[in-house]
Amino acid sequence: MSTSDERPGTGRRGLAAGTVKAALSALRQLVSGLGTAILALMVLLLLAVCTFTAPLGVGLLLAPGALRALHALAGLERTRLARWGPEVVAPEPPPTRLRAALTDPTTRRELQWLVRHASVGLLLGLLGFWLPLLAVRDTTFPLYWRFFPTDATATSIGIGTSSSWADALAVTLLGVGWIAIILGLAAAMARVQAAPGRLLLSAGPDTDLSLRIAELTATRAAALDAHATELRRIERALHDGSQNRIVSVSVLLGAARRMVARDPAGAEELLERAQSAAEQALADLRTVSRSILPPVLADRGLAGALTGLAAECAVPCRVDVDAPRRCAASVEATAYFVVAESLTNITKHSGARQATVTARLAGERLLLTITDDGHGGAVAPSVVTDPGGTGTGSGLAGINRRVAAHDGTLRLTSPPGGPTTVEVDLPCGS
Template sequence: MATPTTSVKDVAVRTVRAAGAATGQLAGGLGTAGLALGLLVLFALVAVTAPIGVGLLIAPAALRSLHALAARERERLTRWGLEVIAPNPPPTRLRAALVDPTTRRELRWLIRHATLGFFLGLLGLWLPVFAVRDGTFPLYWRLVPEGASSTSIGLGSAQSWPDAIAVGLLGLGWIAIVLGLSPAMARLQAAPGRTLLAAGPDTDLSLRVAELTATRAGALDAHATELRRIERSLHDGAQNRLVSVTVLLGAARRMAARDPVAADELLERAQSAAEGALAELRTVVRGILPPVLADRGLAGALSGLAADSPVPCSIDDDIPERCAASVETTAYFVVAEALTNIAKHSGATRATVTVRGRGGRLRLLIEDNGRGGAEEGGGSGLGGIRHRVAAHDGTFRVTSPSGGPTTLQVDLPCGT
């Protein structure tokens, strides 16, 4: 049974950690709030100059900036909590944007984040500075010029030790405020984004149903394709070798009495065929669920793929927690297929794989310096990757201009 002292210590540790995390959230929110403030000024300029036509020219750029900033805020909020599901891409043309519910919600978020969010972000950074400055004041108060303010808020002047200690006590008060209010301030700063930037009641659910229907069909098709691949591998590889083993053993048994030397040769051939069949079976098993994933995790499995890649490949991974086995398997095969494509078709001399696990999502970025021009179909394997990703309700994007480089971005839910 935990003692009261241990319980108090645990509560104190949790409180300090929560305050630290909240301060980080407020600092990150201050960054996007500063951009929101600048963008709000731009929209004000659009409104003022619209009658003379200038505002109409810069309105599309302002709308694109709004959508980009909203997407950045969704990513930030997702890193610090539950995922913020993005609605359907909003329009950038002015006439369509005026009646688009997503754009209206983003504009409402912009106003709130540029004002309240900016103020809370500044307050979230100032309070810890005040706490440190006033809390340590008794250590350096004699070095403060005479007549200078002793407190962070510009009040009072320390002339003696009691005055300096009083300022130190004010610093303790700041610490109490930081510990007590920072989490609530972070939640208040994030609330408009979580409410207004997520896919809300304005989202067309019929589109989502259609998307899920297509995803399910793609997943079933990918599953059927995988079964056919396994069947072909067993039929053309291991099964043929096992038939050879049976034939050779039968011939060796019949020849054992009259020609022992020939029988030994047949047994050696049968042993070689059996070893080949075993190797084929191991290959098929690795193609279903690579054992290296269970032994070394996704990061170790990807390092193995990079080491075996004909094209020099570097892995940059940051995966704090394990994902569901099916998700890790999908990520593994996505990278394996991508590296195979790079080696076969791109002419690249270098490839990089970046893996990040944040906010319940697993994100992959695969890049090469090849000739580009990658397209789905034509045996590239990109269609298979898309189906694998769609089976988990993930997203897959390919950017491959002629001349390169080629970039593959995959976003998967980690699952449980």
């Protein structure tokens, strides 16, 4: 009998939970877009001032700064979109000289995006911010309507009065309507808000992608290097640990077989030593296999695996995981390695009193954040400039290579005196 037959309604409950989570994710995306839309409106006003004051000469002086602000905001929007879906590949850096910018196709595309995002994107971001507030206000209205004056406006849209329980329940139905709008339209609103950025801010077909090709070449080399390093580590662990213990077991068993007739007591002692060595070899093999792909990931998922790492950490560590669905096994293994290595670095080098691990699944990206309140001062090596991982801190170099192998990004903030924050962004596919 199928699982759905044994547990009626499980599929419907799963669909409802998925709809709610998708709507909440879309609201977060809309609100994040509201921030860049407000900045887009400010940059648009700055460009308008430059245009109108250009005949006086003032606009010509302000134009390079306004163009730099436009390019920086476009880069910020590309980063935001990458957190909620596929990466938006940036073209070559556009010029900031006024004459070159007027004929630059990338600048023109960014200007088109700016106008759309400052208008439609701003409106959708405001809706993403206000709709949940309206839904909460109207849905909970029966809890506080008695405190309103009898002639006060009851609903969030300015219609109706709070004079009876019937009016209060009517307002509640309006709140349910807001919730239905959120569940039904939030995802589409988020896609509409993001569409201009994905269309206009990505590299066009005529764009020179040499920088991106160089970056992918470096990450591919880092992936191969990480793979070779991992194979060498496994070979050393098997050769220096398990193989030596198995050889010891073989020698002890041979000696015990020769002694069993003439010295049974001595043979029994050798057999005990052989059993102990065999058990230790088995433990070593388990350790090696778990380091390749921790079985806890398959058994308990990413949340359970990270909770187990935090429980074993010598520094008190809090874990917060929001990953409603599973990622690819290689991505989860990389996330596990990143957290394990980071907690090891915190324990050995940071002098921290507490740490926090956060994992979020945002669209097609897995976002990891590891923070501690230690003394800081850590430096992350670059995959491009340090492909062999010889940068400061072998742990951070290993993390960087693993993340780069997935075409992810590592950001480290560790000022002297702390705190230290490691942010890892991994593409996890659909």
